[in-house]
Amino acid sequence: MAENGERSPVTAVQYDPQADILTFVFTEVPQPAVAEEAADEIWVRYDPQTHKVITVDVLNFSARVHEAFGPTLT
Numbered sequence: 640m641a642e643n644g645e646r647s648p649v650t651a652v653q654y655d656p657q658a659d660i661l662t663f664v665f666t667e668v669p670q671p672a673v674a675e676e677a678a679d680e681i682w683v684r685y686d687p688q689t690h691k692v693i694t695v696d697v698l699n700f701s702a703r704v705h706e707a708f709g710p711t712l713t
Contacts, residue, residue, distance in 0.1 A: 647691060654700065661700040665692050 651664040672684035672693040680698035685691060697703065704712060 659699055659701050661697040663695045665694065669693075 647665040649663050653662045673687045674682050674684045677683045682696040684693040
């Protein structure tokens with residue numbers, strides 16, 4: 640995130656069912672970025688110069704939803 644506390648709006652949310660990854664995209668145009676694991680299986684890609692977040696990836700998304708909400712949520 641930018642150092643001044645400025646927040647970027649989510650421009651897209653993408654789900655890859657084969658990889659089971661939910662991605663939040665914060666830029667209109669893909670760009671190079673540095674990736675760091677921010678939490679267990681949560682990856683943040685950001686611009687190292689501006690510190691603006693480019694994407695956030697949630698790995699094993701369906702298992703997380705199942706654990707949090709149970710098997711009835713579809």
